[in-house]
Amino acid sequence: MGKKLVIGSSGQIGVELIEQLAKEFGANQVIASDIKSVFDKKNSAVEYVILDVLDKEKLFKTIKDHNISEVYLLAAMLSAIAEKNIQLAWDLNMKGLFNILDLAKEKHIEKIFWPSSIAVFGPTSPKLNTPQSTLLEPSTVYGISKMSGERWCEYYFLKYGVDIRSLRYPGIISYKSQPGGGTTDYAIEIFHAAINQGFYNSFISNEVTLPMIYMKDAIRATMELMRADRKTLSINSSYNLAAISFNPAEIANEIKFLFPEFKITYSPDFRNRIALSWPSIIDDSVARKDWGWKHEFDLKKTILEMINGIKNSVFN
Numbered sequence: 442m443g444k445k446l447v448i449g450s451s452g453q454i455g456v457e458l459i460e461q462l463a464k465e466f467g468a469n470q471v472i473a474s475d476i477k478s479v480f481d482k483k484n485s486a487v488e489y490v491i492l493d494v495l496d497k498e499k500l501f502k503t504i505k506d507h508n509i510s511e512v513y514l515l516a517a518m519l520s521a522i523a524e525k526n527i528q529l530a531w532d533l534n535m536k537g538l539f540n541i542l543d544l545a546k547e548k549h550i551e552k553i554f555w556p557s558s559i560a561v562f563g564p565t566s567p568k569l570n571t572p573q574s575t576l577l578e579p580s581t582v583y584g585i586s587k588m589s590g591e592r593w594c595e596y597y598f599l600k601y602g603v604d605i606r607s608l609r610y611p612g613i614i615s616y617k618s619q620p621g622g623g624t625t626d627y628a629i630e631i632f633h634a635a636i637n638q639g640f641y642n643s644f645i646s647n648e649v650t651l652p653m654i655y656m657k658d659a660i661r662a663t664m665e666l667m668r669a670d671r672k673t674l675s676i677n678s679s680y681n682l683a684a685i686s687f688n689p690a691e692i693a694n695e696i697k698f699l700f701p702e703f704k705i706t707y708s709p710d711f712r713n714r715i716a717l718s719w720p721s722i723i724d725d726s727v728a729r730k731d732w733g734w735k736h737e738f739d740l741k742k743t744i745l746e747m748i749n750g751i752k753n754s755v756f757n
């Protein structure tokens with residue numbers, strides 16, 4: 442059993458995934474990597490490597506030098522920012538995946554985690570209780586790249602036996618690091634704004650409901666899926682994953698219980714159109730059946746964690 446490499450370790454998920462992997466397997470079993478020249482987590486015992494996933498040679502060398510058997514490929518461009526960088530987003534999201542898939546096909550990696558997203562769904566997918574298998578006609582660059590990525594993951598599994606596991610993450614809510622360029626980022630910004638300004642101007646309109654998940658649940662889902670016996674997995678592409686669903690008006694009302702002065706206004710922009718193309722509530726019964734997925738954080742618990750976390754956090 443080799444070490445675990447997290448690619449995109451400075452991102453929203455990477456920062457917390459590294460902590461959890463180090464806790465479960467030991468810091469010396471985890472290698473963090475990102476394109477940034479410095480590792481943000483100065484106190485971490487985890488070794489850091491500067492790595493661009495598009496640099497296949499360095500990727501190969503890193504995997505060999507550090508005896509890597511498991512890769513968590515988190516480097517990607519999210520939905521909103523991808524709309525402004527179409528070609529770059531496609532290249533990063535697809536070529537990065539191919540580089541890893543090919544190294545696994547050549548038996549240099551044993552197991553891969555690659556996140557997909559609710560963005561694989563589009564305006565023609567059912568909005569409520571969106572099934573695992575349904576029409577996938579995404580209307581964003583990000584969604585198209587994730588949908589294509591899912592197909593390639595299944596192809597590499599069926600044709601070459603590559604063990605790749607994947608989740609269609611909902612919007613992930615967390616405070617330990619800033620999200621970057623997503624549509625669901627409003628559900629994080631709103632907490633910082635409530636605490637620091639008492640006011641938030643939402644780029645998503647009041648009644649647009651989106652599926653969300655608290656980071657601790659998202660990390661636990663990732664670890665559980667990676668640990669699951671492959672024989673129990675009926676999905677070879679990416680699992681629907683769900684926890685909570687709410688719209689900006691609902692979360693604002695909950696925040697008002699704790700900050701009665703809090704005010705919200707709405708100035709929907711292009712991200713609102715993206716949000717409107719996504720489902721409101723996801724059916725994740727296949728994940729629940731296959732590997733026992735169950736979320737722990739409801740909306741109230743998520744809000745309390747966020748508020749306490751931001752108040753105690755250095756990012757505040």
Ligand code: SER
Nearest residue numbers: 519520558623624625
């Ligand atoms: N959170 C992502 C985004 O908003 C969706 O997976 O882009």
